[in-house]
Amino acid sequence: MSERRLADLLAMWRIRAFEEKVRDLRAEGPIVGSVHLCIGQEAIPVGACGELEPHDALFATYRGHGWALARGVPARPLFAELMGRASGVNGGRGGSAYFTAADHGFHGENSIVGAGAPIACGAALAGRFDGSHRVAVSVFGDGAMNQGAVHEAMNFAAAFSLPVVFVCENNRYSELTPIADMVRAPRLADRAAAYGIPGHRIDGNDAEAVRFHVRDALEVAREGGGPTLLECMTERLVGHYIGDAETYRRPGELERVRRREPIARLREGLLADGVPAADLDAVERRARAEMAAAAEAALAEPPADPATAREHLYA
Amino acid sequence: MRDLTYGEAVNAALHRLMEELPETLVYGEDVGVPGGVFGVTRGLRKQYGERAFDTPISESAILGSAVGAAMMGRRPIVEIMWADFSLVALDQIVNQAANVRYVSGGRLTAPLTIRTQQGNAPGACAQHSQCLEALFLHVPGLRVCMPSTPQDAYDLLVTAVHCDDPVLVVENRTLYFGRKEPVRTDGPVQPMGGARTRRAGSDVTVVTWGAMTHQVLEAAEALAREGVDAEVLETPWLNPFDTETVIESAGRTGRLAVVHEANVTGGFGAEVVARVAGAGVPLAAPPIRIGTPDVRMPAAPVLAQALVPDAARVIEEVKRLTKAGAP
Ligand SMILES: Cc1ncc(C[n+]2csc(CCOP(=O)(O)OP(=O)(O)O)c2C)c(N)n1
Ligand SMILES: [Mg+2]
Numbered sequence: 343m344s345e346r347r348l349a350d351l352l353a354m355w356r357i358r359a360f361e362e363k364v365r366d367l368r369a370e371g372p373i374v375g376s377v378h379l380c381i382g383q384e385a386i387p388v389g390a391c392g393e394l395e396p397h398d399a400l401f402a403t404y405r406g407h408g409w410a411l412a413r414g415v416p417a418r419p420l421f422a423e424l425m426g427r428a429s430g431v432n433g434g435r436g437g438s439a440y441f442t443a444a445d446h447g448f449h450g451e452n453s454i455v456g457a458g459a460p461i462a463c464g465a466a467l468a469g470r471f472d473g474s475h476r477v478a479v480s481v482f483g484d485g486a487m488n489q490g491a492v493h494e495a496m497n498f499a500a501a502f503s504l505p506v507v508f509v510c511e512n513n514r515y516s517e518l519t520p521i522a523d524m525v526r527a528p529r530l531a532d533r534a535a536a537y538g539i540p541g542h543r544i545d546g547n548d549a550e551a552v553r554f555h556v557r558d559a560l561e562v563a564r565e566g567g568g569p570t571l572l573e574c575m576t577e578r579l580v581g582h583y584i585g586d587a588e589t590y591r592r593p594g595e596l597e598r599v600r601r602r603e604p605i606a607r608l609r610e611g612l613l614a615d616g617v618p619a620a621d622l623d624a625v626e627r628r629a630r631a632e633m634a635a636a637a638e639a640a641l642a643e644p645p646a647d648p649a650t651a652r653e654h655l656y657a
Numbered sequence: 658m659r660d661l662t663y664g665e666a667v668n669a670a671l672h673r674l675m676e677e678l679p680e681t682l683v684y685g686e687d688v689g690v691p692g693g694v695f696g697v698t699r700g701l702r703k704q705y706g707e708r709a710f711d712t713p714i715s716e717s718a719i720l721g722s723a724v725g726a727a728m729m730g731r732r733p734i735v736e737i738m739w740a741d742f743s744l745v746a747l748d749q750i751v752n753q754a755a756n757v758r759y760v761s762g763g764r765l766t767a768p769l770t771i772r773t774q775q776g777n778a779p780g781a782c783a784q785h786s787q788c789l790e791a792l793f794l795h796v797p798g799l800r801v802c803m804p805s806t807p808q809d810a811y812d813l814l815v816t817a818v819h820c821d822d823p824v825l826v827v828e829n830r831t832l833y834f835g836r837k838e839p840v841r842t843d844g845p846v847q848p849m850g851g852a853r854t855r856r857a858g859s860d861v862t863v864v865t866w867g868a869m870t871h872q873v874l875e876a877a878e879a880l881a882r883e884g885v886d887a888e889v890l891e892t893p894w895l896n897p898f899d900t901e902t903v904i905e906s907a908g909r910t911g912r913l914a915v916v917h918e919a920n921v922t923g924g925f926g927a928e929v930v931a932r933v934a935g936a937g938v939p940l941a942a943p944p945i946r947i948g949t950p951d952v953r954m955p956a957a958p959v960l961a962q963a964l965v966p967d968a969a970r971v972i973e974e975v976k977r978l979t980k981a982g983a984p
Contacts, residue, residue, distance in 0.1 A: 374958050375780015404782075426957030437956025440782035453784045454745065455714050488713035491745065516714055518691035524713040590691060648963035652952050 344615055347608060348625065350549040354384040354605050355629035357408040360417055363637045364407065364424060364438075368584050372425045372641060377438045380408040382547075382579035385604035386511055387412035389552025390479065393560055399449045399465040399478045401458035404439035405511070406451035409481060415443040417633055421640035434646035435654075456482060456489030459508065463495050466504040466563075477505040477563045479556075484573075485516025487530050496571065500537040505563035507556060508571045511546060517582045518590050531573035539569050546574025547604040579603055661840045664833030666807035667697045667772070669842050670814040671734065675705045678732055681818060683709040685719055685736030685772075694738060695774075695833045716742055720749035720771065724823075727769040728757060732818055740775035740789045740827060754823040755798030770817045774828040776868055776918055777965050779958040786954035786961070788867070788919035793825050794895055794928070800824040800849070801896045805870040807838045809853075809893050812846035820849060829868040850894045852902040858888035861912040861979050864903055864929055866892050869918050869966065876971035885979050895925055903929060904936045912982075913944040914975050918965060921948040942982030947974050 361381050367373040380387075383405070391412035394400065402409040410420060415431065423430030423441045430436075431443045442450035449465065452458040462480035469476035486492050487510060499506040510530055514521055522528050534541020540562070545551045552574060559570035577599045581588050600606065609622050661669060674681050683689075683701050689711035692699035701709035712719050716737060723733035737743045743750065750771070757767035777786040793801050800822055804810040810828065817824035855870065856877050865873045870891045877887040888906050892899055907913040913933055915926035926946040933944065947966050955961055 373780075375778070375782075375956065376785070426959055430957075434957030434960055435783070435953075435955040437780060437782045440784060440956065453782050454742065457745075485714040488715045489745070490715065490717050516686075517694065518687045519711045523711065645959050646955070646957045648959055651955055651960040651963045652950060655952050 344612060344617055347550070347612055348617070350385075350388055351605070351608050351612065351622065352625050352629060353388040353412060354549065354608070355626050356417070356632065357384040357387065357411050358605060359629045359633040360407060360411055360420070363421070363633050365584060367421075367425065367637065373438070374426070375437065377424070377584045378405040378582065379580050379584065380405050380578070382599065382603045383511055383513060383576045384408055385549040386509065386546045386552050386574045386576060389549035390509060390556040393553060393557045394447065394477070394479065396447055397474045397476045398447055399462065399476055400447055400481070401449050401462045401465070401478065402451050402481045403455075403458065403483065403486075404451055404453040405483070406481070407438070410441070410443055410446070410448050413443075413446050413448045415446045415448055417636035418640050421637045422643055425640055426646050427640055427643045428646045429640070429643045430646070433650070456486040456491040458482060459486075459492045459495035460498065462506050463499050463504055466499065466506045467502070469505065475505065475564065477507060477560055479507045479509060481509045481511065483516060484510060484512040484514065484521040484530060485524070486510070487533065488524060496533075496537045496539070496569065499569040500539045503566060503568035506569040507559045507563060508569060509556075510571065510573045511576055512573050513576050513578045515578070515582065515590070518586070520590070529573070531571055534571040539571060541571040541573065543573040543575060546576035547602060547607060549604065549608070577603070658839040659842050660837040661807050661811075662833065662837050663804075663807045663810045663828075663835050664695055664697050665837075666811040666840050667814060667828065668699055669840070670811045671698060671701055672704070673842065674734065674815060674818045675701060675708060678818065680730060681708065681732045681734055682726065683734045683736075684712050686712055686714055686738055688736050693736070695830060697833065698736070716746035717749055720746045721753065723769040723771070724749055724754045724757065724767050727767040727823075728765050732768050732770070734770045734772060734818055737771060737773040739785055740773045741784050741787050743771070743773060743789070750793070750799070750823070750825075751796050755796050758822060759798060766821050767823050768821045769823050770814070771823070771825045772814070772828065773825065774830045776829050776831065777954055777961055778831050779961070780956060781954070782956045783954045788917065788949070790827055790867075790895060791919055791923055791925045794925050798823070799896065801827065802894045803827045803829075803867040804893050805829070805832065805867055805891060807840045811840050811842060813893055815846045816849050827867070831868055850897040850899055852899040853891040853893065854888065855891050856887065856889040858886040858910065860886040860910055861914060861975055862888045862890060862903070862906040862910045863914045863916060863971070863975060864890045864892060865916040866895060867918060869916050872966065872968045873916050873971055875968040876975065879968065879972050880975060883976070885976060887975060900932050904933055904938055907933050907940065908938045911939070911941040912978055913940060914947060914978055915944070916947040916966060916971055919948055920951045921946050922951045924948050942978055945974060945978050947971060
């Protein structure tokens with residue numbers, strides 16, 4: 343038991359160390375433009391991705407670095423992508439908010455809110471005809487629940503019993519606006535009932551809880567039972583994007599968020615179970631060393647070649 | 658006169674409009690309490706309460722409700738944070754807003770204003786970089802403008818909101834935090850339409866709009882040092898478009914270049930060239946269009962820079978144009 347939790351801790355630390363490195367590189371200059379970090383939300387991809395088969399398809403958002411890492415995309419070509427290197431997963435075409443790594447079953451970030459949900463339905467539909475019976479996982483935020491495309495996708499998947507798991511990362515904010523102010527019924531998972539599908543609000547800061555529910559949803563999907571909506575409650579420890587002044591935070595809010603964030607919580611649990619602090623510190627050090635090395639290697643790689651900028655437009 | 662940045666000028670116009678037109682409403686994602694992701698709607702919520710508010714991330718509902726409220730006599734000023742996001746709700750603009758007056762035979766109108774911003778900025782991805790004005794210019798029934806200076810950011814918005822038809826005001830986020838300039842914020846504003854002669858010249862007419870205006874002006878100064886005297890016409894209103902002024906200038910200089918950030922095929926530059934050609938203006942050399950090539954927009958700045966026109970490219974192509982054909 344503590345072995346799996348230690349593995350979760352390492353996986354979460356890898357994501358956090360990646361994101362903190364990205365933040366540094368954005369401040370120092372090698373990364374340019376808009377960046378959305380998932381610091382504080384690491385338990386959701388870590389809990390979910392371990393349950394996926396290689397042929398399953400994952401559709402994430404601009405807040406997708408952690409999902410890519412958890413899906414097994416190596417850190418080095420991700421850093422390279424964010425830094426506009428030729429060796430990036432998309433040779434610099436995608437960038438922080440819109441990269442894809444199909445070789446790893448990561449079918450892309452998306453920077454149009456809600457756009458991934460109907461596409462995930464299509465990936466599931468294709469699996470019905472190509473014999474793979476893949477499950478598609480569609481990740482989006484609380485705010486995306488108010489986007490028409492997401493409603494359409496949920497009904498579409500429900501009507502045709504498509505194997506889709508809708509993972510809503512409810513971090514309580516849509517950009518700078520609290521989701522509570524933009525809905526009448528704050529339990530977003532309850533909307534599942536209207537589509538006739540199972541919906542659960544779960545603790546998204548606990549990788550084990552996420553794992554349990556995703557496994558269940560995948561099983562239902564693989565057996566032909568159709569889609570599930572999982573509302574994973576979480577909080578970001580950082581702004582919506584790098585540079586967000588976070589003026590919408592209430593006094594003391596971040597301190598509370600820090601107390602219940604997934605890494606601190608898991609560490610506390612492991613300590614209580616008797617795992618020595620030194621072992622836990624070693625996990626963090628290992629993750630940071632890996633990410634520092636990956637970033638450094640990517641930094642040394644050549645930039646994308648402008649002569650290739652017009653390639654790949656048509657077959 | 659007040660010293661304002663482009664973003665502050667938009668804000669000042671919104672304050673004036675809320676003040677002088679009680680039927681205005683300002684809404685969109687993050688525009689109320691947070692005051693907008695670029696700070697452009699700051700202070701409106703505090704000052705005007707319920708008339709300025711945040712919305713869910715529901716572009717169809719934002720635009721559709723604006724059409725409905727406008728039909729009932731309000732003047733909604735709604736924000737679509739990026740022009741790219743209008744695409745998830747194009748129906749409400751193209752099938753709905755643009756049809757209201759025509760189909761009702763003028764008994765109904767839809768005087769809504771859609772504020773948005775567009776274009777590439779370093780590191781922006783393919784879904785946050787597009788220049789979509791030509792898409793909207795293809796739609797009869799819409800008015801479209803693209804301010805590039807603080808004064809026009811102010812004037813065009815005031816004019817747009819007073820207009821009794823749907824108007825799209827396309828701003829540019831790379832301009833919001835630029836230099837402060839003196840802006841006239843009281844009294845009448847410049848009327849809808851018209852061109853701005855940003856630089857008078859006699860060798861070649863360069864027509865442009867939006868943020869590209871600044872690249873073109875930089876290019877024109879450099880060209881002047883090399884003995885090429887370019888006339889720079891900015892057309893902040895694209896519908897209605899001041900065809901007359903362009904024809905007059907092109908007829909006088911005998912050469913025409915149109916520069917826009919949008920990609921070339923189907924861009925509004927094609928329409929400008931067609932109107933000049935159709936008017937039978939005799940040109941000394943074939944007219945040229947300078948724009949982004951027909952390709953998606955890569956996120957890496959080194960790649961994007963190779964595609965989006967800049968002053969250097971304008972200099973090079975306009976120089977070639979002035980050497981082409983008979984002198
Ligand atoms: C269609 C569309 N509308 C608006 C935006 C601008 N936008 C980007 S992220 C975001 C907030 C999304 O909130 P949420 O779905 O909760 O995801 P989170 O960022 O919190 O992970 C908004 C409004 C967009 N990218 N696409
Ligand atoms: Mg959110």
